Amino acid sequence: MTGLDYIVKRVLFALVTVFAAVTLNFVLFRAIPGDAVQALRCQHCTVKFKNSLRQELGLDKSKWEQYKLYLQDLAHGDLGKSVRSQRSVWDELWPSIKNTMPMIALGYVFSIVLGTIVGVVSAWRRGTIVDKAGLWTGLGFYSMPPQWLGLMIVLFLAGAVGLPTSGIKDPTLGILGDASTWDLIVDRLRHMVLPALTIGLVLYGEYALIVRSAMLETLGEDYVLTARAKGLSAWATVWRHGFRNALLPVVTLGALSLGYIIGGFITVEYVFSYPGIGLAIVESIDQRDFPVLQGAFLLLAISVIFFNLIADLLYFRLDPRVRA
């Protein structure tokens, strides 16, 4: 199979999966008893208002018509309208997405760096106490519910390091005198550190194990032995011949595990009141604003499918064995 064939096949698979996710999304939200308007938490909404809302959202049409409308709207990039604020779902979610992305990126980098270091050291010193301690700590963090780990960090760490535990911005900043752009950036970063640390800690064990097993595999290869035999230092062998070849699974699994992060960060954002897409999901559940929930879920599903596609393509690019 040629490269083009492979790419076309994976892209097609991704597109069909997106379509499946869209349909699932539609079916799920239409399978509930009543409808989105009835579910809305609103005490002083009159029946007349609710009916007009229904008409506006197209809920008075047949299910099949609704499905066609939903697909049509999506094709035009329209995710629907929030029942609560009447704004478009995209406008409601976009600011949250912008807040979430840098925080997740930070947590992600944190987990990869920590996981790689622990994994390399564990493989290098395999069987020793260092190896076991590194792996068990990672497995331990992996077994903790992320929201609880977040609470632990707020409880025991936040006070000691003096970092903010909620929100995204210091409310007093800019009121007591001018704040420079630099101050704003630093403030923003300070608010991101703890939620990102939580995500990073939960995930690093996974990378540590992946890197460790990949390292063990490459360190057993003949060319590593040759490198040692020709007099290279242990460090140079591990770094140049072991680590670089062990990076392959890290890259591909890195892209795949973004999907897992996307699940975990919802509760973490809630704990830290970090106004990202996770908090938007929590709020939309609270208000029973189903169109927003539906839009958020679809965006998450699409981003996971996208990163899976990236993982497949990276895997193809990096590992020539796939092409055989």
Add this chain to the structure above:
Amino acid sequence: MTTAIEAVDAAESPVEVRPGLLRSKVLRQPQTIVGLSVIAICVAVAILSPVIAPHPKQQVGPVFAPPGGEHLLGTDGGGADMVKLLVAGTRVSLMVGFAAAIVSALIGGAIGLASGFFGGKTDTVLMRFTDYVIVIPDVPLMIVAAALFGRSLTNIILIIGVIYWTTTARLIRAQVKSVRERVYVKRARALGAGNSRLVGKHILPQVAPLLIANTVLLVAYAIFAETFITFLGLGDPSLISWGRLIENAFTDDALLNDAWWAIVPPGVCVAVVVLACTMVGQAMEESLNPRLSVGHLSPRRFRVRPVPPAREP
């Protein structure tokens, strides 16, 4: 032609099951003994919880009373005894864990069995379907489903069970596929054994240990998943689970009251049980499949997965 997911999912390498293998290899490992003891203690506590801790939610002291004296772990935001709450929580958390794992194992086992046994079109359709389900992010899907379908224990069990079957299906399919091709199965078929006899007598016994190992791992994910759903306020409002205690501590501002005793214990319980189930399930899978002994965690779940099988020279 492999994709990245398939390379990670090389758990699909089939294994030979000898009778007595589990007992002889698994029970000797210290991690299994520790894990099994933890699970056994928790199950005992869960069964006895109505006796040990009747009326767990009853107010017995001041709000957020520190540990010590009459209340070993202090009280929560409602003035209820933390130890009693934890005991009651064990029951619900384990119930969700085991029930959801069984639902998953049944669905995944059935799909894997059908797919591996019948092969051909059935296999293609079922595995395609599984591939789609795998890619859809599970935790957000569970949260959405829980938000839509209401807050009862049954719903939560079904939601978790119906979403977590994919890895089981693939694992069982591979195993069934390999068993089906073995000589004794072919001979039984040639002698005129029907499908139900083949499956019941020859294939299921070879698949069952793997399915059990996988179910133990599923218990861990299910307990974990319940804490997510409950933390967002989507749990059954009348029941106490570990996830619920974490949520209660958070919403009752245990943090502002510096009441660490209301937050720390439920999370520790979840982590310990999840770790115990992971250790046992992993040890079982490893003994069934020696290739797993150098393993790594999968990207989606906290379970150890094998590295792709080494190529034959």
